[in-house]
Amino acid sequence: MKGIITEIQRFSLRDGPGIRTVVFLKGCNMACQWCHNPETISPKPQLAFYAENCIGCGKCETSPDLCFADAKVIIGKEMSSTEIYDQIARDLPYYKNSGGGVTLSGGEALMQPEFAIEILGLCKEAGIHGAIETNLSFDWEEIEPVLAACDLVMADIKHMNDSVHVERTGVSNKKILANIAKLDGTGKKFIVKTPVIPGVNDNERDIEDIALFLSKLKNLECFELLNFNPLGAKKREGLKVSNPFKGALPLSDDRMEKLAEAARAHGVKVRRS
Amino acid sequence: MGQLSYSERIEILKKRKIEQTQEKVCKEGGLDEDDYGRVVPPDGFSWSVIPNHANGSFYGLEGWSANFSSLLESHPIYVDPLDAFAGRWMFFLSRMKGPIWNPDFNYDHLRADFARYNILPGIGGDAHFATDYKMGLELGWNGLIEKIGKYKDLNGEVKRPFYEAEEKTVRAIQTWIKRTSGRIQELMDFYKNLSNCEDLTNIKDSQDPKDILENLENMKKANDWVSENPPRTMREVCQWICWYNMAKRTYNRDGAGCQLDEILRPYYERDVEAGILDDDEARFLIACLLLNDTHYYQLAGPGEDGKDMGSHISFLILEAAEMLNSSCNITIRVHDGIDQGFFLKSVKCLLSNKNGFPRYSGDKALVEGFMRCGFSAELARQRIAVGCNWMSLPGLEYTLNDLVKVNMAKVFEVSFAQMMTEPSKSVKRLWEIFKIHSRKAVEAAGRGIDFHLSFQELNEPELVLNLLSHGPIEKGLDASAGGAKHMNLAIDGAGIAVVADSFSALEQRIEKEALTDWEEVWNAVSSNFQKSEWLRLMLSKSSRYGNDDGGAGNDWGVRISKLFTEEVRRLNTIYPPRNFIPGWFSWANTIEFGKATGATPNGRKSGEPINHGANPLPRFRTDGAVTALANTIASIQPGYGNTAPIQLELDPGIAITEEDVQSLAAMIKTFFELGATLLNINIIDKGKVLAAHSNPDLYPDLVVRVTGFTAYFSMLSQEFRQLVVDRIIASR
Structure with a gap:
């Protein structure tokens, strides 16, 4: 079957174990205000415009496909699961030697569950480790089949306070937390990630709240703190969507380490990136 | 005191x-x-x-x-x-x-072809x-x-x-x-x-x-x-x-060194046994040796019997190099039997020193390739990495390594110009003409080598290198004049990505998509793309060499390398018993070859550098994936024992954790399993990133880690570059 993705990135060392290929699926049920991949939120292809790249050739008036200056950019393309697998399989020897594989990211991998299952299935047949990055804010029945198809789940907790979560992402965290507990109950190893966002959760208290929740879980592989990524600013501009975090900067290395230490104090294995 | x-x-x-x-x-x-x-x-x-x-x-x-x-x-x-x-x-x-060069040995009769195809003939080239x-x-x-x-x-x-x-x-x-x-x-x-x-x-x-x-x-x-x-x-x-x-x-x-661990090992072991040397002093002695001169040395790799030559002293050499932490040319020969502990230590060393050492050579492809020339596995294993891009059999061969180069981008330019004078134009016809000129260019390089070998003893005998070669002293004959046991003569091609991308662009945009035509491209190229920016960008966005996505760019690279290889090997039939070995390398000539080459149909402007060695041109992929780059270079290896190196520049952020070290070690191992011959990795430092930030054009091959992925620094916007710079500064 076909699905919609924004891009395929090879040679990633941060999206799961080993050397990985990351497939960014388009479409997300959340709308995090800081999202650095805002082009993956809408489930449909979008047209972005980067005025500074425009050479004024006028060719895009015929078709945006004729813009080669990266000024008018169509974001999102339809690809079949086998087409995607063909790209993934190009780095098969690297996965084998490094313990790596494929990671379905987004957007939200669970927004295209059947497509995700097909890709993961093709990978599994070839012995390629499959991981998904998901916010887990779905009914457990929707999650279960995808879980069965993958080897590792990387889930997000943005905030433990539900009203903040709703305000910042548009979605409640109740289902997410419940699903993480269920996930833990399956015995499957998983990773929880938290993007550290200035003014949202970049303080010891909020991070410790999450760590405290995680400390009660049995199958958590590690808790990963992701520094704020401001690279979405340019994309938001191109897509003409507002950016509440305009001008915000990543946290310093020292600050990130302090937050990691605060989380570690609760007996949780913490990694920073 | x-x-x-x-x-x-x-x-x-x-x-x-x-x-x-x-x-x-x-x-x-x-x-x-x-x-x-x-x-x-x-x-x-x-x-x-x-x-x-x-x-x-x-x-x-x-x-x-x-x-x-x-x-x-x-x-x-x-x-x-x-x-x-x-x-x-x-x-x-x-x-x-x-x-x-002694002007009494005139080679004016060869100069026209050298100029036409921008050949570095190596006449008067020494050492190597x-x-x-x-x-x-x-x-x-x-x-x-x-x-x-x-x-x-x-x-x-x-x-x-x-x-x-x-x-x-x-x-x-x-x-x-x-x-x-x-x-x-x-x-x-x-x-x-x-x-x-x-x-x-x-x-x-x-x-x-x-x-x-x-x-x-x-x-x-x-x-x-x-x-x-x-x-x-x-x-x-x-x-x-x-x-x-x-x-x-x-x-x-001359800067060719030796298999340093194996050379020092007997003396080290004897001294330790005699109680006159300990590891601290050994490390110091080696550090002083490395300080004295930056000769190229190989460590580890299989001995004649196939067993790993790595030993305790290999570790000491690495530690001495780390202690010195200066310019250092150490190559680790990666093979199945390499000590895993030593290999991982070398990767950590590379990541921590940020001075670009050690680098790595791939035993499998080098040995299999050299054996294709008719040599035994035992001899092939002895051919060690002791030069910029090259291997050599200690004391057994004369090579002209890294001295003879053919600018294939120039050969393409000549071919394209010729086709445009003909009534019928097509990619097929262009390839036919390119084949003819490739043969002429390689033959010209062969004539240059023949001329050099005829007169070099009278011009510049290798009086120092003859001393430790097998043959010259015995025969009373300079290594260049046949004193050396084997004449394994290197000819490197340059500009493979420029040519592959050009063929790919013409095929895709003219013949498959009909977005342009031959005359329009020719006029744009002839005018250095003045008033043709849209066309230039369109051509440059065609399927690229290095993309490794199943597109035509990589296929053209394979085709070009095969052609070049066949032409170089064909010289063996013209000048027996000499053995000509092809490679892809441009190194210091990357800029100069670019200056000599006009605009090309891949959207490259006149005078811009050609691609670096066998590397793709910058922006070959949006994610700059090194696996794609490495797969591509592995696929175009000529396969006769000389190299087409992979040149990687990675930012320090790539190696933070122990898992990263393991992943990079796995990456290196995989490169060589796939057929790569030589890998230069440069872990860039803050100063270089800052310099590149001021002028990204100076570092077109600089790869940086943006988030979970890597990208070419030069292709990032000013804003993105600043973020990378800030992150690197913040991480220290």
Whole structure:
């Protein structure tokens, strides 16, 4: 079957174990205000415009496909699961030697569950480790089949306070937390990630709240703190969507380490990136 | 004041080297080449060449031996009382002599083709092959004199000038060593007086003069011995190697080293057993050897029997290099039997030192390739990495490695221009013409090599390298003239990505998509894309070499490399029994070849650099994935034992955790499993990133980690670059 993705990135060392290929699926049920991949939120292809790249050739008036200056950019393309697998399989020897594989990211991998299952299935047949990055804010029945198809789940907790979560992402965290507990109950190893966002959760208290929740879980592989990524600013501009975090900067290395230490104090294995 | 530790001594010596390098840059200006280890002569020193030609230069056996001898007789003496070893070299004789090629051997008849195809013919090119250090260490300088004498008597009067020149060369090196020994004695006398003196406050380096004296005594003993005899200890062996390296650097800049771990191992083990050496001192001795000169050394790899040559001393060499943490050319030979602990240690070393060492060579592809030339596996394993991009059999071959290059982008330019004069135009026709010109270009390179080999002995005999080669002394014949056992002659192609991308763009945009036509592209290319920016961008966004997504760019690369390989190998039938070996490499010529090449249909403007070696051009993929790059380069290896290297530049952020080290080690291993031959990884430092931030064009190959992925630095917007710069600064 076909699905919609924004891009395929090879040679990633941060999206799961080993050397990985990351497939960014388009479409997300959340709308995090800081999202650095805002082009993956809408489930449909979008047209972005980067005025500074425009050479004024006028060719895009015929078709945006004729813009080669990266000024008018169509974001999102339809690809079949086998087409995607063909790209993934190009780095098969690297996965084998490094313990790596494929990671379905987004957007939200669970927004295209059947497509995700097909890709993961093709990978599994070839012995390629499959991981998904998901916010887990779905009914457990929707999650279960995808879980069965993958080897590792990387889930997000943005905030433990539900009203903040709703305000910042548009979605409640109740289902997410419940699903993480269920996930833990399956015995499957998983990773929880938290993007550290200035003014949202970049303080010891909020991070410790999450760590405290995680400390009660049995199958958590590690808790990963992701520094704020401001690279979405340019994309938001191109897509003409507002950016509440305009001008915000990543946290310093020292600050990130302090937050990691605060989380570690609760007996949780913490990694920073 | 007290005894300095070995690492403190290395720190002081390193500081001096930095000062010496700065002095060199101040006095001579920056040089686009290796640092070597050369120092500038003291103010007031002068020496002039002794010409034997009307053009003021010197040539031939007599010219070279007389000048080398004269220079070494007056070469300023350098002794650092803190260094384990005496000596530094100061002169490039081959650059002081004036015109390198004797104009009496005229090659005007070859120049037209060289110019047409932008060929670096290597005529008059010197060194660039490996010698057998073991032979020198077994014979010592007196042993070499005896060997020369023996074959002089055997080979009669005709060969007498050759042997006399060789003997004079050895005697010149011995004189240099003995003069240095005299200077060490003077310093010993000085420090003896100081150690008897009560007021020691003025002593430089804060080292106890008694310790300095002891170091100088050891230095003196070693030099006195090795000036004539084969070295017996690790200290003597390293000092001998220093002299040999300095002599060949002075003669003609040769920088090919040896399998250093295996060369040092017997001496190290003997000394340790005898209780005269421990690992701390061994590390210090090796660090001083590496400080003396940046020769290329290989570590680990299979021996003749296929078993790993890595040993405890391989670790010590790596640790010594880390202790020195300066410019260092160490290559690790990766093979199935490599000690995993050593391999991982080397990766950690690469990631932590950020000075680009070690680099890696791939045994599998190199051995299988060289065996395709008809050599045994045993011999193929002995062909070690001792040059910029090249392998060589120590003492067994003459190669012209890294000296002969054909700019295939220029060959394409000539082909495209010709096709545009014809009535019928197509990619198929362009390929036919390209094939014809590729043959002509490679044949021209072959003629250049043939010419060089006919006259090089009369022009510039390899008097120093002949000494440790198997054949020249025995036959009384220079290595270049057939003295060497094997003539394995390198011809490298350059510009594969420019040509592949150009073919791909023409095929896709004209023939498949009909978005443009031949005349429009030709006019745009002829006018250097003036008023054709849209067309230029369109062409540049076609399927690219390096993309590795199943598109045409990679297929064209494979096709071009196959053609080039076949043409180079075809020279074997024209000049038997010579063996011509193809590779892809451009290195320092990347910019110069670009300047000589007009605009090309891949959207490259006139004069812009061609691609670097076998690497794709920048922006080959939006994610800059190194796996795609490596897969591509592995797929275009010519496959006869020479290299098409992978050049990677990664930012330090890539290696933070132990898992990252494991992943990068796995990446390197995979490159070589896929058929890669040589891998240069540069872990960039803050200074370089900042410089690239100011002018990204200067670092077109710089890859940085943006988030979970890598990208070419130059392709990021100013804003993105700033983020990377900020992150790197913040991470320190």
